[in-house]
Structure formats: C-alpha cells, structure tokens
Amino acid sequence: MTGEMYLLPFFLPLAGALLLLFSRLVSDHSAVRPALRATALVTTYGMSTLFSIGNVLSKSAEGFIGGYHPGIAIRYEVTPILSSVYLLAVLLSFISELYAKKEMRSKPDIAAVIHIQLAFIGFTLISRDLFNLFVTLEVLGITSYILIASGEKYRASLASISYLLMSSLAMAFFLLGIFGIYRQTGSLDLIAIRAYYLSSPATYSTTLSITSIATALLMRTAIFPVHTWLPEAHASAPHHVSALLSGLLIKIPLFPLALIVTLTPASVLLASVLLYAGAVSAILAVVSAFSQKDMKRLLAFHSVSQMGYVVASFGAFLIQGDTELLYVAALLHLTFHALFKATLFLTVGRVIDLTHSKDVYTVRNGARILLDASRSNVLVIIAFFLSAFSIAATPATNAFISKQLITDALKDYPLVSWTLVATGAFTVASFIKLSRVFFGDKSVPLPSVKPERKGIDAMILAILFLLASSVAEHFSLSLPLLSSFHPYDASHLTKTFITIAVGGGLYTLVRFKRVKTFMHAIEGLAVSLTSMLLSIPLLIAFLAILLHTVSGLL
Amino acid sequence: MKRWSNPAQILVSFIFLLLFLPLFLSQEPWPTAARDILAEEAEKQTGAENIVSAMYLGYRAFDTLGETIVLLIALSGTMSVVSLLKRNSEDVRTPVSLDFSLEEEKRAHHRLRTHLLEVVTGKIGPIILLFGFYVVMHGHLSPGGGFQGGAIIASGIIFFVLGNPHRREESEIQRTTLHLIESSAFLLFLLAALVPLFMTGEVLANPFEAKEIYIIALNTFIGLKVEPGSH
Amino acid sequence: MISPLLLLILFIISLHALIFNPSLMKKVFALNILNSAIVLLFITQGASLGSRAPFTTESPEQMVDPVVQALMLTAIVIGVCVTSFSLALVVHLHSRYGSFDYRHIRKGIANDR
Numbered sequence: 074m075t076g077e078m079y080l081l082p083f084f085l086p087l088a089g090a091l092l093l094l095f096s097r098l099v100s101d102h103s104a105v106r107p108a109l110r111a112t113a114l115v116t117t118y119g120m121s122t123l124f125s126i127g128n129v130l131s132k133s134a135e136g137f138i139g140g141y142h143p144g145i146a147i148r149y150e151v152t153p154i155l156s157s158v159y160l161l162a163v164l165l166s167f168i169s170e171l172y173a174k175k176e177m178r179s180k181p182d183i184a185a186v187i188h189i190q191l192a193f194i195g196f197t198l199i200s201r202d203l204f205n206l207f208v209t210l211e212v213l214g215i216t217s218y219i220l221i222a223s224g225e226k227y228r229a230s231l232a233s234i235s236y237l238l239m240s241s242l243a244m245a246f247f248l249l250g251i252f253g254i255y256r257q258t259g260s261l262d263l264i265a266i267r268a269y270y271l272s273s274p275a276t277y278s279t280t281l282s283i284t285s286i287a288t289a290l291l292m293r294t295a296i297f298p299v300h301t302w303l304p305e306a307h308a309s310a311p312h313h314v315s316a317l318l319s320g321l322l323i324k325i326p327l328f329p330l331a332l333i334v335t336l337t338p339a340s341v342l343l344a345s346v347l348l349y350a351g352a353v354s355a356i357l358a359v360v361s362a363f364s365q366k367d368m369k370r371l372l373a374f375h376s377v378s379q380m381g382y383v384v385a386s387f388g389a390f391l392i393q394g395d396t397e398l399l400y401v402a403a404l405l406h407l408t409f410h411a412l413f414k415a416t417l418f419l420t421v422g423r424v425i426d427l428t429h430s431k432d433v434y435t436v437r438n439g440a441r442i443l444l445d446a447s448r449s450n451v452l453v454i455i456a457f458f459l460s461a462f463s464i465a466a467t468p469a470t471n472a473f474i475s476k477q478l479i480t481d482a483l484k485d486y487p488l489v490s491w492t493l494v495a496t497g498a499f500t501v502a503s504f505i506k507l508s509r510v511f512f513g514d515k516s517v518p519l520p521s522v523k524p525e526r527k528g529i530d531a532m533i534l535a536i537l538f539l540l541a542s543s544v545a546e547h548f549s550l551s552l553p554l555l556s557s558f559h560p561y562d563a564s565h566l567t568k569t570f571i572t573i574a575v576g577g578g579l580y581t582l583v584r585f586k587r588v589k590t591f592m593h594a595i596e597g598l599a600v601s602l603t604s605m606l607l608s609i610p611l612l613i614a615f616l617a618i619l620l621h622t623v624s625g626l627l
Numbered sequence: 628m629k630r631w632s633n634p635a636q637i638l639v640s641f642i643f644l645l646l647f648l649p650l651f652l653s654q655e656p657w658p659t660a661a662r663d664i665l666a667e668e669a670e671k672q673t674g675a676e677n678i679v680s681a682m683y684l685g686y687r688a689f690d691t692l693g694e695t696i697v698l699l700i701a702l703s704g705t706m707s708v709v710s711l712l713k714r715n716s717e718d719v720r721t722p723v724s725l726d727f728s729l730e731e732e733k734r735a736h737h738r739l740r741t742h743l744l745e746v747v748t749g750k751i752g753p754i755i756l757l758f759g760f761y762v763v764m765h766g767h768l769s770p771g772g773g774f775q776g777g778a779i780i781a782s783g784i785i786f787f788v789l790g791n792p793h794r795r796e797e798s799e800i801q802r803t804t805l806h807l808i809e810s811s812a813f814l815l816f817l818l819a820a821l822v823p824l825f826m827t828g829e830v831l832a833n834p835f836e837a838k839e840i841y842i843i844a845l846n847t848f849i850g851l852k853v854e855p856g857s858h
Numbered sequence: 859m860i861s862p863l864l865l866l867i868l869f870i871i872s873l874h875a876l877i878f879n880p881s882l883m884k885k886v887f888a889l890n891i892l893n894s895a896i897v898l899l900f901i902t903q904g905a906s907l908g909s910r911a912p913f914t915t916e917s918p919e920q921m922v923d924p925v926v927q928a929l930m931l932t933a934i935v936i937g938v939c940v941t942s943f944s945l946a947l948v949v950h951l952h953s954r955y956g957s958f959d960y961r962h963i964r965k966g967i968a969n970d971r
Contacts, residue, residue, distance in 0.1 A: 087696075087817055094699075094810040098803065139823075141686045142668060145661055145925065182703040189696055196693070204929050208693035211936050215697055215943065219704035222947060227954050228967045230708075234882060234947045235960075241889050241940055242876060248896050248933060253650050255926070256903065259658025278650045602885075602960050606877045607639070614646050640874040644866065651866040651899065652859070657906050661925045666918035678912040678921075682928030694932045701939030708946035712953055770911065774935060 079134045079151045082124035082159065083195035089117030090188035093181045110178065117188050118167045125163065128156035135201070148201040148262050154404070155198045155328070161408055165321045165415055166191045172419055173313040176223075183223050187317070190216040194325050203251050203261045203286075206329050207244065210293065213325065214240045217318055221310040229309040235602055236302045240292065243299075243609050247289040253282030263332050275338045277621050283337045284616040288609060290333060293326040296347075296384050297354035298608050300377045301600045304361075307373035312422025315369060319376040320415035324407050327387060334391050339624040346616065347388030352489040355381025359499040363506065363579075364592035367431045368421050371507060372414070375464065378496060379410045385489055386479045399482045401552065406475035412542050413460035413472065420457035423450070424510060433506060437513030454511065461508055463542070465501045465576070468561065468569060471542050477560045477569075494572060501576025506583075675767035683772075688820075695816060699809065748786040755783035861902045869895040881958040882948045886941060893937040900926045900933075 092113035099105045128151055137146035170177055170187055177184040190213060197209040214237075222233040255261060257279060258269040270279065292299040303323070307315045334343050355378045362374030383403050390399035424439045425431050427446055443450040463470040466477075476497065483490040559565070582588045665686075669678045673685035683691045759780035766772030872895060875888035904926035910916040912924035952958055955966040 084817070084821060088821075091810065091814055091817060094806070094813060097806050098810065138689045139685070141672060142664060145664060145682070145686045147687060147689050180707075182707065186700055186703070189700060193693070193696075204687075204932075205690055205693070208690050208697075208932060208936070211940070212693050212697055212700075215701055215704070215940060218943060218947075219700060219707075222704070222708065227951060227963075227970065230947050230950050231960070231963055231967060234944055234951070237940065237944050237947070238876070238882075238885055238889065241944075242873075242892070245889070245892050245896060248893075249647075249650065249899075251929075252896065252900055252903075253653075256653065256655060256657060259660045261925075276649075278653050281647070281650050599964075603877055603880075610643055610873065610877075614643070617646070636874065636878045640870055640877075643873060644870045647866060647869070651862045651869070657903055657923060659907060659923075662907065662912075662921060662923050663918060665912075665924055666914065666921060669924075670914040676914050678914060678924035679927045679931065682924055683931055687928060687932075690929075690932050694935050697936050697939045701943045705942045705946040708943070708950050712946075712950055774931060 078124075079128055079131075080138075080149070080199075082121040082128060082156075083192055083199065085121040085124070086117040086188040086192035086195075089113040090185040090192070092116065093185040093188065096181045107178075110181070110184075113184075113188070114167075114170070117191065118163055121191075122160065122163050125156050125160045129153045129160065144260060144262060144265065147205045148264060149199045150201050151199050158198060158325075158328070158404075158407075159195050161411055162191055162194045162321055162325075165317060165411055168415060168419070169313040169317040172316070172422075173311065176311075180223070183220070186216050186219050186223075190220075190317075190322075194321070197325050198328055200329070201263045201332070203254065203263060203266070205261075207247055207251060210247070210289070210326065210329075211244060213322065214244065214293075217306075217322060220314040220317070221306050223314065224309070224311040226309060228305075229311075232302075232305040232309045235605060236306045238602070239299075239302045239605050239609065242606055243289040243292040246285040246609065246613060250282040250285035250289075253278050253285070263336070267336050270336055270338060275624065277617070280337065280339065280621045280624075281613070281617045283333060284343075284620060285613050287330060287333050287343065288613045288616065290326040290330040291350075291612070292609060293323065294330065294384065295323050295377050295380055296350050297357055297377070297381075299612055300354060300358065301605045301608065303377055304370050304373040307376065308367055308369040312369075312418055312425070315373070315422070316415040316418040319373060319418060320411040323376065323380060324383070324411065327383065327407075331387065331391060337620070339620045341392050342620055342623055343616070344388045344391035346619070348385050348392065348486065348489060349388075351381045351383070351385030351388055352492040353381070354378070355385065355496040356492050356499070359496045359503065361595055361598075363499055363503040364595040366433055366596055368425065368433050368436075368507065368510065369418070369431060371433060371503065372417055372421060375500065375503065376410075376414055378500070379406070379414070379464070381496070382476065382479055382493060383407050383410070385493065386482060389483055389486065389489075396482070398478070398558075402475060402478040402482050406472065406479060409463065409471040409475050409542070413463040416456050416460040417464070420453050420460070421507070421510075423453055433510060436510045439511040439513075441513070441515075457511065458508070459542070461504045465504050465573070466497055466569065467573065468566065473569070474560050477565050478558060481558070494568070497572045498575040498579060501573050502579035505577065505580045677767055677769065677772070679770075680767045680772050684767075692816065692820060695813070699813060702809070752783050752786035755786060756780055759783055862899060865895050865899045865902070869899075880961055882951065882960050882963070883945075883958040885960075886944045886948060889944070890937065890941050893933070897930045897933055897937075900930050 090113070092109050096106050096109040096113075099109070130153070133150065133152040135148065135150040137143055137148055139146060166187055170184060177187075193209050193212040193216070197206065197213060200206050200209055218233045218237045218240075221236065222230050251261070254266060257276075258266050260266055260269070288299065292302075295303040307319050310318065330347075334340050334347070337343060358374045358377035358381065362371050362378060365371040365374060383406050386399045386403040386406070390396060390403060393399065423443060424436065427442050428436050428439070430436050440454050443453055459470065463472040466473045476493075480490050480493055483493070583592070665678050665681065669681040669685075670676060673681040675681040675685065759776050759778075759782075761776075762771035762779055763773055763776030766776065869892060872888045872891035876885050876892060879885060879888065904923035907923050908920040910920040910922070912921050912927060948958065951963050955963045957963060957966075
C-alpha cells in the first residue's frame, strides 16, 4: 500500500456512520433506508476488515498526518499488533450491532454512534500525540455516555452522568498534564517528549503531569481504586452496549497508557504500581462479583477483575522491558476476555429479557425458557457455557492458556501470581453461582414466553464466538514464542484442578449464615459519587508523591 | 441549608491546592520552538495568514475532525434525551407572566413573545448572518474561522426563529433541514479528509496549488457543522 | 505571576464544588469552570511570549504561542459538547425525581426497582 492508505480502515467506519446519518432523511418505510443501512454495514465492517487484514500482514508504518512539519503535526504509528486489536474491535462492534438489530434500525443515530466509536478506537490505538489522544479519548468517552443512556432508563441516566462526571474530571487533569508537559518540552509528540525526558532531570511538575495523564487512562481502564464507575454503568446499559463497553472499550486506553508510563524516568516504579494495582483489582473485584445479586453487576465486576490480570502482566512487561512473553500473555488474555465477556453479556441478556428479572438467586430454568422461545437458542446455551468455562479457565478453553501463561510469566512476583490464582478460584465459584440460572427443577411450571424470531441472530452470534475463540486459541498455541510453553503438563493441570476444587468449595460455603451476611454486606456497599470523584485527585496525589519521593531517594 | 462545607472537605481541597501549586506557578520559560517554525512556514504550507487557522485546519486538522464529530454526536445525544423529556412532560405547563407580552388572544401560542423581541430580532438577524458569513470566509486572514463564524450564523438563525410568528408549526420541517445540513457538513468534511488521500497519498493534506481554497473550504464546512450544533 | 495563582484558586474552588457539592447541576457547572480554568491557564501562559496576535504579518518575536490557541479552540468545543449532554441528562433525571441531589435520585431509583 502506498502513502497513508494504512489509515483507510480507520476512516471507513466514519463513512458508514455518515450513511446512517443520511438514512435519517428518508422516510421510515422507504426502501432506501435498509439499502443505506446495508451499505453502511458493509463499508464499516466488511471493508475495514479487509483493509485491516492488509495492515496486519504488512510492516509497521509511521508518519505525520497530512505530511506536515514534524514537531507540530500529529504523529501516528500503525503496527500489525495494533491492527489486529482493531480487527477485534471491528468484530465486537459488529456482533453488538447485530444483536440490537431492531433498535439500530429504528434509531440510526445510535447506530452511527457505534460506528464513530469504532473509528475512534482505531485512532486512539494509532495516535502518538498527546493532544490527539485527549481528543480521541473524549470521543470514546462521549460515545459511551450516549450509548449507556440510550436504554432510556433513569438508572442508566444516573450511571451515565456519574461516569461522565468522573471521566470529565479525569480528562481535565489529562489536559492539565498536557499543559505541564508542553511547557517543559515544547512538543506534543510522544516520541519527542520521551527523547527530551531521557536527557533531562525530572522535576515534581513532570511527575505530576505524567501521573495526571496516567490516572485519566487508568480510570478508563477501570483499575482499583478508580474502577468505581464501571459496575453501575455496565450493569444498567442495554445488553449490547454492556458487551461492547466491557468487552472492548475498557481495554483500549491500555495502549496509550503503555506509552505514557515509559515517558517518565521513574517508569519502573509506575509500572510496578500497575502490577500491584492489577492484582489488588483482580482479587477485590472478584470477591465483589461473587457477592452480587444482579446478574449484570456480577459480570461487570468480573470485567474489573479480568482487567486486573491484563494490567498486572502489562505492568510486569513494562518493568522488565524486554520480556515479550508478558506482553503476549496480556494481549492474549485481552483478546479472549473481549470474546467471552461480550458473549456472556449477550447470552445472559437473553435470559434477562425472557424472564424479566436480573436476580441471580431467583431466576431458574434459564435453559428451558430459552429453548421454549426458540429451538436455535441451543447455540446460545452452548455459547454461554463455553464462555463460562473460559472465564473460569478450565482446560481446553482459550483463557486457560492465557491465564496459565500470565501466572507463569509472573513467577518473579510470587505475591501477584498467587493473588491471581486465588482470583481464579473465586471466579470459578462465582460462575457456578451464575450457571445455576440455567438449571432448575423440571417440575416447576415455566413462565409462558412468546416464541421469538430472534433465533437466527443468536445462532450467528454463537457461531461467530465459537469460530473466533477456536481460531484465537489455535493461533496462540502456534506462536513461536510459546514453543516452550506447555499448558497441558502435569503441574499446570494439577494447579487448575486444585483451583477449580477450591472454587467449588467456596461456592458451597455460601450456605453458611455468616458468609451470607458477609456477602450481603459487600453487595450493599454503594460508592457515593463524592468518593468516586475524590478518588481521581487522590490517586494522582498519591502517585505523584510516591514517584517523586522514591525516585528522589534512588 | 448549611452555609459552609465541613472543615475536612476544606482541608482536602487545601491539600490539593498545595499539590498543584508547583505546576501552576512554574517559572520555566514558555517554549518557543513551535511558534518560530510556524511563523516561518505556516503561510507557505497552508496558505493561511492566521496561524491559528493554519494549525487547526492544516497541521492539526485531524484534531478538528475529532472535535466536529464530538459536536455531531453530542448534538444527537442531547436531542434524543431532550425528546424523551418532551414526551414525558407534554402536559406540564409552567405559568408565565411577562410585562411585555403580546395581546391576550395571541398569548396562548407565544407565551414568551414580546413586541420588543420581535422587532429587534427581525431587524438584527440578517446583519448578524452576514457578519457570520464574513467571519467564516475570512477565517484564514483575520481572527475568526469556522467555529466562531458558525456560532454567529447560528445566533442569527435563532434571531430569525424568535422573530418568526409561526415558530411552532415549522419546528418539524426545521429538524429535517438541520439533519440535512448536519449530515452534509459531515460528508463534506470527510470528503475533505479522504480526497487528498487519493490525490496525494496523505490524509487531510492540502491538495491544491492555491492553498487558501482548501482552508476556506474546511472553514465553511466547519461553519456548516457548528451552525446546527448551536441550536 | 498573579494570573496563574488566581487560576489555581479558581481551579481548586471548582474542584471542591465538583467533588463535594451533592447537586448534579452544580457539579456540571463546576466541571465547566474547571475546564475554563485550565483553558485560561494555557492561554495566559502561552501569551507570556509576546503581545501580538499570531499572524504571519506580525513580527515572530512579538507573537504569542499559536499552538496553545489552536489546542484550546478544540478543548473549548469539546467542553461545551460534554456540558450540553450532561445538562440534558441532569434535566432528564430532574423531570422524574424532582431533585438535583444525586443521593435523592439514587434513593428514588432504588425505590423504582
């Protein structure tokens, strides 16, 4: 490909969004509307997939947008890895849009928002410019506020405005961080900034600026202690939006974060904060998840927990710098999590829609209800159980490989590694709890559900998931880097079976009254908006003071 | 209602004040490298005398693309929430009493309309529109540009709407027109971004010999984009 | 010297209101002021270079920094957009629960379920 054709796949979703916006102008019943919609889908998903595959197969490319003067213009970098993450984004957006076909047809502007979000996920990945990152992150933010509120429920509106306030506060600090960095370096180009800081001593202002930016990104990634917005936002959004946000959107800021962390001379320290924050986040969130009553809140807390795995291994990668195994482990887990979390939200969403209840303790017979509604839902049930086994990391699933890889690669940090294993046990327990929704007493009469025609979509969805996850698993095992990694040897399998057994044991503990009260107490914990907002400047202050004093001592 | 926040909260804010003090009060000289490059090259590379225009329509036009898209989606998001609001509160009517109201028989439809408003807005509207177009078209030569001019045009149109006695009846037609303007402005901006890709191989590059054309065009598109956004 | 200090105070006051004031409406206003404080900080500091407008016809040594002006143009528009959407959401919640206090709204939502 010549010139900046590398950038084309990222612009195509904008063209798709444009077609959808134009479709508002024709009347609802005209035949032009479906045609415009179909063209939009092909442009956004079909064509950008094709071009991205081209990008994945070709070499990295970098340059300045518009070819203007370096130092002022916006730097970008397209690498095969970023292109494959973008491909994942295309797949998930497509699944999410397909799932909500009916709403998308009646509300073209909401569909356009999904397409625009996809384009800006791409831009966030490739941008190497501080201020451009600010703009793209703001677009991602505002699209998610709109998508969360698109369910038209008051609960979702409150969740959306809480997220909006927290995220905008973080972005204000991001802007302040840009101020601090620009005033020192006179540049917005991340590569030039890094070069500048390599040759000059870091002042307190530098550290404060970098931690401000890093905190804004951590908040978007939903890592303890700035994860507090996520459970309510992802639980109250419409199902397809939850799948999109949990599966995809919280992972994107990790890539700019890696660039920001390496800016500071104290990058090793900041990276170790990531490592431990990831571990803490994994274990705390999984305990909360296990205590939840609302099925979608349970899944949302698991997103925080699984992101803990990814961030921990990202942190370890940034500490060591040259250990590619950690990076691959993080990327694999990120991909697998995107696939199974989206599937979990969508399949559980089907059960919630049919039973009109989100209560994990009272909904039962989910499998029979689904089958009553449509025979093809058998694939939905299979997809749910495959992804539940995946997230619990049982052998022969994709996340089994990535989780073993992460705990192996983190063996230099035994504390983190064992915390993650303990998280695994809780994950198993929590998914035993959730799976019970699908079973139940045969003698209990079922609530009557009207047969639905949505079966075909469910089938496409499930098949897409099965295909994607088996391709991903096969691909990961064939990586040359992993040739010395044997997930199916005795020690790994023993560890896994012990984890699963402990998980089962944890689940049986729920019978005891004390455990029940404890779980109930955790479930009742409601974070006030004040503490949500306060956590951001506090984290910035904590990180800045920590980095400044410790790097002063070294 | 208490007058003051509690002392612990004040203390926390005071600690933040101390923490951010060094960043705000830093005495380092402001960097000049970018300014010097721009003063030298901006007109040659983009054709704009106004360096700020050269920045946001040339060097960093990509940021501007993001910005217009934020405007687009925030507008559609706000409209969808506001339309929910209208649906929910169709029957709520707040009593309005104004000294400058119209005669009794007209008041039912135009509760907020006064003679003063109608006369002033009707006369000033066209002048403001003209000024708005001037600001858009001269954005590359003088202070101003698409955003500022677009906002001025929008206020001109708001004046027209305020001065128009048949406001309620036209609102539906107006919405379609606004959708049309908004979508076409997005189309034009996207074309402006992508056409150079096929002409010169670079996104958002200036494809013309006379570089002013591209800048004026971009300014106009942004003006178009901002105009419905401000309603 | 005095202007960054005043902006810092503005910044902290709005941060205080954003965090501690329970009213969602006031939080949105505070957010707006917070953004303005940062925008003004960029502009005043960028103008420490000179006193002339950034035009190629002016002498380069006298000119203010055009980069920050262009950046802030973008930041202002984004701030306005976020504000408009958040105001719509706040009014939407107010129409149902009759209050801007988020604690009250949260209670109302818990009762609705």
